[in-house]
Amino acid sequence: MNPLKKLLGQTAVYGLGNILGRLITFIIPIFFSQDKYFSEEQLGVYTNLYAYVGFFVVLFTYGMETALFRYAGKSDQPKKIVSTAFISLSGSSLLLGISLFLLSPIIADFLEIPDYENFVTMLACVLAIDAICAIPFAYLRFQNKAEKFASIRLINIVANFSFCIYFMGPLIIGTDEVSIYQMFDYHYDPSFNIGYLLQANLIASILTLVLLLPVIVSIPFEFDGQVWRSMIKYASPLLIVGFAGVINEMLDRAILLKLLEGSTEEKLAQLGIYGINYRMAMSMAIAVQAFRMAAEPFFFSKARDKDSPKLFAMIMKYFILFCWVIFLAEALFINQIKHIPGKGFEEGYKVIPIILLANLCLGIYYNLAVWYKLTDKTHFGAIISVIGAVISIIGNFILIPHLGYMGSAWTTLICYLSMVVISYIWGRKHLVIPYNLRKIFFYSISALGAYFISMIPEPESGAQMITSTVLLLTYISIIIIIENPRKLLS
Numbered sequence: 001m002n003p004l005k006k007l008l009g010q011t012a013v014y015g016l017g018n019i020l021g022r023l024i025t026f027i028i029p030i031f032f033s034q035d036k037y038f039s040e041e042q043l044g045v046y047t048n049l050y051a052y053v054g055f056f057v058v059l060f061t062y063g064m065e066t067a068l069f070r071y072a073g074k075s076d077q078p079k080k081i082v083s084t085a086f087i088s089l090s091g092s093s094l095l096l097g098i099s100l101f102l103l104s105p106i107i108a109d110f111l112e113i114p115d116y117e118n119f120v121t122m123l124a125c126v127l128a129i130d131a132i133c134a135i136p137f138a139y140l141r142f143q144n145k146a147e148k149f150a151s152i153r154l155i156n157i158v159a160n161f162s163f164c165i166y167f168m169g170p171l172i173i174g175t176d177e178v179s180i181y182q183m184f185d186y187h188y189d190p191s192f193n194i195g196y197l198l199q200a201n202l203i204a205s206i207l208t209l210v211l212l213l214p215v216i217v218s219i220p221f222e223f224d225g226q227v228w229r230s231m232i233k234y235a236s237p238l239l240i241v242g243f244a245g246v247i248n249e250m251l252d253r254a255i256l257l258k259l260l261e262g263s264t265e266e267k268l269a270q271l272g273i274y275g276i277n278y279r280m281a282m283s284m285a286i287a288v289q290a291f292r293m294a295a296e297p298f299f300f301s302k303a304r305d306k307d308s309p310k311l312f313a314m315i316m317k318y319f320i321l322f323c324w325v326i327f328l329a330e331a332l333f334i335n336q337i338k339h340i341p342g343k344g345f346e347e348g349y350k351v352i353p354i355i356l357l358a359n360l361c362l363g364i365y366y367n368l369a370v371w372y373k374l375t376d377k378t379h380f381g382a383i384i385s386v387i388g389a390v391i392s393i394i395g396n397f398i399l400i401p402h403l404g405y406m407g408s409a410w411t412t413l414i415c416y417l418s419m420v421v422i423s424y425i426w427g428r429k430h431l432v433i434p435y436n437l438r439k440i441f442f443y444s445i446s447a448l449g450a451y452f453i454s455m456i457p458e459p460e461s462g463a464q465m466i467t468s469t470v471l472l473l474t475y476i477s478i479i480i481i482i483e484n485p486r487k488l489l490s
Contacts, residue, residue: 045113046194048257048271049123052111054246060096060131063238064089065138066296066373067231072142073300082142083222085231086135097128112257112264122198129205136215141297156208163200237382244385248392248415249362252400252408259400274405277348280337281355283326288363291319299370309433316367317436321479323360324447328475331356331451332468335459351409353451358409361416368420371427380426388419443479450475 068085072078100107104120113119140149170181170188181187256274260267295315302308330337331353338349372380392415399407427433450471457464 042193042272045116045119045268046197046272046275048111048113048268049116049119049198052250053123053127054250055243056096056100056127057130058239058242058246060093060127061089061134061242062092063235063242064231065134066238067235068135068138069142069297069300070234070373070376071227071231073297078142079220080222080224081227081231082135082139083220084224084228085138086216086219087221087223088228088231089135090132093128093131096131097124100124100127116195119195119198122195122202126198126202126205129202129209133205133209133212136212136219139215139219141293144297146294152208152211155211156204159207160200160204163203164197167196167200234376234378237378240382241378241385244382244389247389248385248412248419251389251392252396252405252412255396256400256405256408259397260404261401270405273348274351274408277338277351278355278409280349281330281352281359283330284323284356284359284363287323287326288359288366291363292366295366299374309431312367312370312433313435316364316433317440318483319363319367320360320440321443321483323363324443325472325476325479327353327356327360328447328450328472332454332472333465335464348405351406354406354409354413358413358416361413361420365416365419365423368423368427371423371431371433375430377430380430384419384422384426387422388415391415391418446478447475 064085068081072081075081101121101124104117104124105114107120108114108117111120137149137152140146166180167188171190252274256271257264257267260270262270299312302311305311334349334352337352369381372378392411395411395414396408399411401407403410424435454464454468454471457467
């Protein structure tokens with residue numbers, strides 16, 4: 001089978017099954033912001049909580065998924081590798097989950113949300129359960145069982161969204177005097193507000209763990225200390241990569257409350273506006289994360305092929321092309337898209353194109369990262385990520401006091417672009433991949449040119465809509481004519 005076609009198919013499946021599941025935390029706040037079901041302040045609390053979740057996800061998984069792909073792929077006893085990783089991750093997840101549960105009052109005080117201690121305890125449970133599920137999900141990816149992976153993820157989505165609607169139903173319809181609520185003696189508590197979203201997330205996570213039990217049972221209970229030490233040695237730099245990556249991705253939302261001026265309520269409102277508009281750029285994040293889910297095991301499986309460098313270069317080019325189309329499809333129509341979250345949130349729409357570009361750079365970096373993962377030089381990845389984290393920290397502290405949340409958006413873009421440049425320069429010395437820079441720059445400059453041209457007509461006018469549509473279709477047509485994707489995938 002054509003390797004590009006296989007990668008494209010699996011990327012689509014993972015995009016549907018995994019990324020949509022994770023994006024429930026992005027979509028629901030936007031849905032409930034439209035008619036002011038949640039205030040800017042409440043959404044600021046939600047954004048603040050999930051800004052720190054990323055740090056704990058890295059801590060809970062500590063690079064064990066990538067280590068599994070690396071060692072299971074070259075072992076004649078892959079189940080032993082999977083079992084060792086699962087036992088390690090399950091034990092550590094339980095310990096960390098219990099620790100967060102007990103420390104929830106202290107954590108809530110640190111986050112400046114002392115009245116929401118119960119939210120922290122729910123998140124601790126979600127983090128522990130999701131971490132335990134990580135290796136079974138990775139095992140499905142290793143076995144190329146993308147459809148089963150997607151099915152479980154989709155069930156998670158449906159469950160999460162359904163329980164959100166159920167819990168928030170009385171707020172939407174204006175009453176809880178409905179038979180289904182009376183049947184379960186349920187009454188909506190306005191003071192719990194976004195806690196219902198976390199409660200729905202917890203229920204969906206428990207259901208996911210139950211659905212993965214057949215996979216867990218199929219994993220033999222066998223722990224190999226020597227294998228574990230080798231995996232930890234390989235994964236340790238990836239833990240640093242993960243932490244630095246989370247700093248780059250989440251630090252802005254985590255420290256905005258510390259650096260913005262005004263009362264706590266005003267700062268939470270600004271954070272809520274930024275958080276919602278950040279989520280409006282989720283289309284690029286979907287593409288990048290879906291690609292990463294499919295590409296990681298794919299790259300390891302092709303590592304020994306003599307033509308793999310050419311294949312990796314081709315994948316990079318088409319990945320960038322696809323991402324530029326996503327960028328234009330959203331950025332060209334930003335004046336229409338900005339109204340989706342509802343009144344009060346549209347003032348932050350200018351961050352959307354910047355975050356789209358930042359996520360595009362992050363996707364390029366994930367492609368480039370193949371050189372240090374395949375050569376077992378993960379410490380270089382740690383160094384690059386730490387450099388990115390330093391840029392992120394300095395940039396946020398310098399720009400937020402002057403530009404507010406716009407400073408956070410620009411810092412995110414600068415950080416990821418810097419990591420791309422550094423990774424490309426260093427990677428050429430360790431694994432030569434013949435990237436077609438001429439075409440990549442041509443398509444990139446063309447896309448940015450189209451975006452700036454679309455800003456010439458009056459915003460939200462008919463001329464602006466027509467111009468944007470023509471520019472998008474022209475860009476796609478140029479790609480089709482030059483690249484002939486049908487021939488490539490045949």
